[in-house]
Each structure stands twice: as structure tokens, then as C-alpha cells.
Amino acid sequence: MPDETTAVGDENAAGAEPTPDRAADEEEEVAEAGQRRVHATRGLVDLLLDMAEDAEPTSMNLVLAPTPAGEFDEDLGLDPETPVLTHFYMAEAGQSVSAVFGMDLGTPAGRGRARFLTHPQGPFELTERDDLAAVVLLAVPPWERRTLAAFDRAGRKLELVVLDAEPPQEELG
Template sequence: MTGNTNSIENAGDPPRRDQSEPRRVHITRGLVDVLLELAEENEPSEMNVVLDATPASSFDATFDLDPETPILTHFYLPSAGQSVRKVFGVDLGTPAGRGRARFLTHPQGPFKLTERDDFAAVVLLAVPPWDDDTLGAFDRSGRKLELVVVDAEPPVEEL
């Protein structure tokens, strides 16, 4: 069945998204500002920070987004649980099932993902001079994604 896109093997699959359609990554303005400030403070050292998202429906603000759209809102400190990780190899700094995005810095460049980088479903990458123009989003294959900055405060979390 070559050339037939409606073959039986594909009948139950969801329709494939056009590869030319840009994927969007949403992030709060506050998180962008904090991450870029941390990157500048840590220069010349590289950073590798786990990011996490909150569904759009959890915000008080109204967005023109699907309610389940993830918006990157916070990060987990890279040093949290580091001693346990070194001894036992267990990451206690990131809750299980969380953190499908990462923030990486390349203080000496390049502005692209490299083989040395830790990959995630979404990778935010920043290079000097640490501003919005030198911050980008990439998928795990290194393809650039559209980064949409949302000017809204995430919901307050309680312990």
C-alpha cells in the first residue's frame, strides 16, 4: 500500500500535524526574567535547570488557549537533593513525573543544541547578552519552536 495515507495501519492514528506548522511554547514573563537573571549571575558557568508547567485553566487570567495548554511557570533548583543524587543516583530535586522542559545556557555559544546538552521535550536555551532576543525554544531534535511570553502571574501554590 505504498503512497496511500489512509491505509489500515494508519486508520486509528490521529492526523499528523503539518511539519511546517510551528509549535508554540508558552512561558510566563516572570519566569523568563528570573531565568535570564540567573544565567547572567552564573556566567561563565553553564546552567541546566528543570522547568515545569501549569495548565492555562489554572490561571486567573483568561487566555485564548486550550485550557490544557501548558505554560512554563517555575523551575526546580539544580542543587536541590544534590547530595542524595551523588550518593544514590536518585533525583529528589524534581518531583516524579514533572519537569519535561529544561533551561540551558551556553555562555560561550553556540545558540543551538549540542550533543553535550541534556534533552527534554522542550529545551529553552539562552546565550549572552541574556535577553529575550537570545532566548529560544527547541524541541529534542534541535528544531526551533515559537516562544510565547505570557504576561500573567501563575496561581499561588500551597503546601
């Protein structure tokens, strides 16, 4: 069932430093949700690593979104409220409006408390230049699971659990 690996990641959606209250709330959410664990589907992890390899030498910065474990068709063996990273949003979406009004319209409301970042030239740790979120998945070459890790906003490494599970089908409208 779950294949445990390590992961990196935390950026905020707007790229600005979070307010202390918001940062504390998000870190508390992460701690409560997984006791220092981050869950992601194998499909998402594989896709992110493939995209990172294709984008090299350009770095990537994507907003990640979860699906509650209870919404999956199969029992994941997790609390139904446990967030499982399943989707990403392109950072460019809504960028022109964001530049003018300072609002992130590329990410649906209530989504995006996690980010996927790449450091094509290293280092394999969060830096002061990174956009932070409650959880950050960070990848470096050679773009394999062993070079993917999860971090909290403070740069502390979290356990990344990769699940062999398909997210539920979403319907439009």
C-alpha cells in the same frame, strides 16, 4: 497579550539519554500541547535571563515545570490543558541521593519535562553535551529575549510565546 519570541530547550532531568519510548512520548506531548509552540510567563523568562547573567561565565541547567493554562486566574486564550512554563527547580536539589541511587529527587514527580540551559560561550544551538528534555529553553549572551530560544529534543526550533500572566498562588500543605 502574548508577546511572541523564540526560545530554546530540551534536557532530561537525570542528564542521561532518554529511552526511545519516553523521548517519543514527550515529543508527542509537546507537539500536541502547543503545535510546536512553547508558552512561558514573562516573570519566569525575565528571572531566568537575570539568573543567567548573574551566573556568567558559569553555565546553567535548570528543570522547568509548567502549570496548565486552565489553572490561571485569568483567561489566557489557550486550551485549559496547555502547559505554560511557570517554575524552575534547582538542579542541585537531591543531587547526592541521585548520585548514589540514580533517582532525581530534586524534581517533584510528574514535573520537569523542560529545561533551561545557558551557553555563556555559545553556540546558540543545542549540542551533544546538553541534557535534553521534551522542551529546552536555551539562552546565550547578552541575556535578552532575542537570545533566548526554545527547542525540542531533536534540536528543532520551536516558537516561544511569552505571556503577561501571573501563575496561580500555591499554598503549602
